[in-house]
Amino acid sequence: MTLVNQAGKYIFAGAGLSAGRSLWYNFKKNWQVYLIIFAIVGSVCFPYLGARNMIKGHKKRGFFKTIFVTIIGNSLLIITGGVFFVIEYAMIIGVLDLKVASDLTTVLTNVAYAVVVLCSIGFLVGFFQRSKRLLAFRIESENEDFMEQHKFKETGTDDITHYDFNDTPLRLLEMQKDRISFMVVGERGKRAFINMDNDGKFLEYIPAA
Helix, strand or coil: CCHHHHHHHHHHHHHHHHHHHHHHHHHHHCHHHHHHHHHHHHHHHHHHHHHHHHHCCCCCCCHHHHHHHHHHHHHHHHHHHHHHHHHHHHHHHCCCCCCCHHHHHHHHHHHHHHHHHHHHHHHHHHHHHHHHHHHHHHHHHHHHHHHHHCCCEECCCCCCCEECCCCCEEEEEEECCCEEEEEECCCCCCEEEEEECCCCCEEEEECCC
């Protein structure tokens, strides 16, 4: 590394350190404001995301993962959003000492309404996403089975990207709507193809002739 590059790296590192210190000082000075902002964002996003994630459809999971991640995890996300709503409501309208039953009832009622509305939106969005996501996961799984059945191997390199069942070295050329094209490495003009349907499901492999 040249001296100029070293100097530039030092200057940028110093600038980053200075910016980090300024940000930390600003946070300590105005932590209440940041808490309100975080509570507002969390109160809106968490119930929506929790409800959407619960219903939008996922890859096949085991029983315990479904219970703990899909159901319990997203339920906790919704509850956390409700807690943020309480904090936000209390800090904004000044109801910091909830000793009066009517005040507590008003806060919890408004929070419940807000959470229900956001969860309803999340459930609705998740419902409309569900069929496409489940179809995509199913096709992905079937395509993985197709690759195994046809003994396709991926190399992770750019020159030779795949080997087919004959150990023919292939290089991925392009992916079109209805087919994937490969070039046979070392043999000019030879091509191999995987035909697909409109949803991207692999139908057949056509080796190079």
